Amino acid sequence: MTARIVELRQGLQKKNDQLAAELRRDLKARGVYAVNLVSSPGTGKTELLRATLAELMGRGHRVAALVGDLETDNDARRLATSGAPVRQILTHGMCHLDAEMIRNHLDGFDLDGIEYLFIENVGNLVCPASYDLAEDCRVVLLSVTEGEDKPLKYPTIFNSADAAVITKVDLAAAVEFDAALARHNIHAIRPGIPILETSAKRGIGMEAWYQLLESRLVKER
């Protein structure tokens, strides 16, 4: 990478950080708790989020979601089946969301009374790590099928996360997943982070995830 492109990239990230700081103040003033879901493609962000939106609504919470993809509105349509308000953000080739996209897609979105704003990032373990989206909580997902070494190979995204969710644990035996090793590797990169083991499809471990989300909301207030 040339020095010039590093410099420009740092400039863009600084601009993003400023926008994110403004947006964070705005969301906080409205009482919105924002959660940024990051992972590799196919880890199961959409499935976890679909279940989460439906369950939190069932518990009387008001929720909304933004979902980022390079192309297609498949994920927004899947998430909308939960009944929650959802908007698709298309990045047309860019490998991450940024704070400006979040701000622009919240424009005209009725946030009054919304307690949780979920942001499903583009499937990517590299680029989203460097972009603050004004979230209160960054959650990194890792599926049992991806291998236990991913935290070591993609340290920045694990190091910037506030919680880790291991997904598809119903497949753990089939892929000989070593949960202790995965936990060890996550904590080697980000000591003390909460780690949840879930299967959204089979409803395994989801209660602990909902409790984590509800406890964060209480703590914020």
Add this chain to the structure above:
Amino acid sequence: MTARIVELRQGLQKKNDQLAAELRRDLKARGVYAVNLVSSPGTGKTELLRATLAELMGRGHRVAALVGDLETDNDARRLATSGAPVRQILTHGMCHLDAEMIRNHLDGFDLDGIEYLFIENVGNLVCPASYDLAEDCRVVLLSVTEGEDKPLKYPTIFNSADAAVITKVDLAAAVEFDAALARHNIHAIRPGIPILETSAKRGIGMEAWYQLLESRLVKER
């Protein structure tokens, strides 16, 4: 993205394309057939490649591999168990390999008589799409656990591939994978591309993959 960064990025890609063209001529002159493996993290590039290096060596071919990761030399160590010469490329945060990294890591690498040079790219479905590594064949991998819609959501990388390998088919039933839909989506983005269905771990569908590689080598000569 600002106009300036787009311009700089285009400049970098042009420089990469020129370097790749030189390297391609050099590899061709030496009789080396280069294969660039691209996929999401955890799709199984390393497992496919480890089996492939061992099998091709068993068939009397001379092979070598470069493997890219942000951090760790885990993959180079796994691949070296095949007995093939392997070098790790660490990108320290960058989301793809480029032609300069390939050229620099081939420096001093004995390529005499090497027929196949495999390049395992960084696990990422976005960034590697735009970087020519002087490969003769770009192979995109998609695991059954990632979902059938990934070609539609990451069209550039599928559109730039010369072959597609569906991996982990031993898990297809457990994840209710729809192979016909996945094939339909791959061909919607890249009509006519060969699609192989494999499990490197269980040795399923590998013969067709080896035959594809051997037929390409014959065709090149």
